[in-house]
Amino acid sequence: MAETIYQPKGIIPSEGDTEISESNWKKSAEDFINRKTDFSTYLKALVGSDPNRRLYSERQFELFKKENWFIEDGWIKYELKRHKINEVLPPIQTFTGWSPSFDFVGSGFKLEDEIDLIKARADLKNIQTQELLEQNKKILEQSFDRLNHYEREFVVFRTCRYSPAFWDRLYFFSKGDFGG
Numbered sequence: 574m575a576e577t578i579y580q581p582k583g584i585i586p587s588e589g590d591t592e593i594s595e596s597n598w599k600k601s602a603e604d605f606i607n608r609k610t611d612f613s614t615y616l617k618a619l620v621g622s623d624p625n626r627r628l629y630s631e632r633q634f635e636l637f638k639k640e641n642w643f644i645e646d647g648w649i650k651y652e653l654k655r656h657k658i659n660e661v662l663p664p665i666q667t668f669t670g671w672s673p674s675f676d677f678v679g680s681g682f683k684l685e686d687e688i689d690l691i692k693a694r695a696d697l698k699n700i701q702t703q704e705l706l707e708q709n710k711k712i713l714e715q716s717f718d719r720l721n722h723y724e725r726e727f728v729v730f731r732t733c734r735y736s737p738a739f740w741d742r743l744y745f746f747s748k749g750d751f752g753g
Contacts, residue, residue, distance in 0.1 A: 575654035576748075578728060579634045580673060584647035585624040628680040649673070651728040653748060658710075658717040667701060672732035674744050683749040685727055686716045690741040700741045701733040716745055 628651075629637070637643050651666065678684060690705045691697065699705040706713065720727050725747045733741045 575652045576726070577631050577634075578651040578653050579629045579631070580627075580649040580651070580676060581625045581629075582647050582649060583625045584642060584644050585637075586642055587624070626676050626679065628676060628682070651730065653726050653728050655721050655724065655726055656717065656729055657721070658714055666730045668730065668732045669701065670734050672742070672744070673730065674732070674746075677728070677744070677746045681749040682728070682746040684744065685720055685725065685747050686743075686745040688712055688716060688743045688745075690743065691739065696741075697739055700735060700739065701731075705741055713743065716743075720745060720747070 634648070649666070674684070674687075688709065690709050691700070692709075696705060696708070699708070727745050727747045729743060729745050731741070731743050
């Protein structure tokens with residue numbers, strides 16, 4: 574059965590002492606730069622300091638509905654389930670110019686796979702197109718088959734950027750120590 578995961582689009586008001594949370598993520602960044610901690614720990618501190626960078630369960634989402642600031646369309650919804658490649662191509666949730674992947678890592682999800690769809694400069698004209706997915710269909714099928722073989726529920730999304738950096742990637746995340 575699919576589980577819905579929610580990510581706010583910057584609608585949750587900050588609570589508490591922002592100086593304290595800001596100092597926490599700054600210390601975590603210093604620890605990462607000085608190699609006292611790993612990137613995942615740094616991201617967890619960064620995400621933990623901003624309620625708009627966290628991912629929320631369906632139960633938490635229902636509680637937010639009671640808040641005065643709640644906006645129904647202020648959320649990105651992900652399906653955590655065993656996806657089939659034929660149901661995902663083409664309606665993969667696509668983000669242009671950014672990636673929620675850091676928020677997934679920071680929220681304790683496990684990166685199962687990342688597929689770079691751009692293999693050559695000629696592919697740049699096909700960013701965010703169905704053709705680029707079709708060109709990489711064999712690689713995509715392998716990821717879907719592997720995750721489904723291990724009976725893993727996962728979230729899949731596509732993120733693209735045109736300029737000045739170029740990318741078009743698919744991310745696959747399974748539920749790590751995320752809870753709620």
